[in-house]
Amino acid sequence: SQTIHQWPATLVQPVGSPLSLECTVEGTSNPNLYWYRQAAGRGLQLLFYSVGIGQISSEVPQNLSASRPQDRQFILSSKKLLLSDSGFYLCAWKLIGGDAGELFFGEGSRLTVL
Amino acid sequence: AQTVTQSQPEMSVQEAETVTLSCTYDTSENNYYLFWYKQPPSRQMILVIRQEAYKQQNATENRFSVNFQKAAKSFSLKISDSQLGDTAMYFCAFMKGNAGNMLTFGGGTRLMVKP
Numbered sequence: 258s259q260t261i262h263q264w265p266a267t268l269v270q271p272v273g274s275p276l277s278l279e280c281t282v283e284g285t286s287n288p289n290l291y292w293y294r295q296a297a298g299r300g301l302q303l304l305f306y307s308v309g310i311g312q313i314s315s316e317v318p319q320n321l322s323a324s325r326p327q328d329r330q331f332i333l334s335s336k337k338l339l340l341s342d343s344g345f346y347l348c349a350w351k352l353i354g355g356d357a358g359e360l361f362f363g364e365g366s367r368l369t370v371l
Numbered sequence: 372a373q374t375v376t377q378s379q380p381e382m383s384v385q386e387a388e389t390v391t392l393s394c395t396y397d398t399s400e401n402n403y404y405l406f407w408y409k410q411p412p413s414r415q416m417i418l419v420i421r422q423e424a425y426k427q428q429n430a431t432e433n434r435f436s437v438n439f440q441k442a443a444k445s446f447s448l449k450i451s452d453s454q455l456g457d458t459a460m461y462f463c464a465f466m467k468g469n470a471g472n473m474l475t476f477g478g479g480t481r482l483m484v485k486p
Binding site: 289291293299300301302303306316347351356357358359360361362363364365 | 375377404406413414415416417418421423462464466468472473474475476477478479
């Protein structure tokens, strides 16, 4: 069966520090991968998605970047965090050819920037 | 661009009763999908129910059903016989038919089921 791992679960970082959130999917090949951010009291905002190694699309301009160095690894990064980067970050994957719109989400990473 | 609106930030219901969560959306597309996702406290978000816009019949999954009103662009979720495990954030989501599985989510409704 497929599983998705996301870490760290909780992170407190000072403004201006770097960020690296990692997401790994197991049990499948060539999934679509996504990074979402969930701000308090708001819905999920799509940040990045990837359809293959090295292929990254950004949905909104921001202080963050994403990379996909391996088929089942998706990394969210920042060189210098801003206060506005605080939030709950969710990684998700989608089986190509699977049921439309069915994303499988990780447990999330809560980032607090102080 | 599509928008999804959930007008009820919080709701509560007594165990075993029925509750309806509202969702409206705005789109000019004719081919699309609608979804309800559930995010339990400290647990992973999961898909609850899916509706294809071209289907007139409302989707049903056990105690969960939807009322899809295409002309009104309304997509409400009804939970029957509410259980304590239904306590969660519920997100309504929209996807264009050829959008590569990119979903637009509403702001969510926090549902509390009371014993």
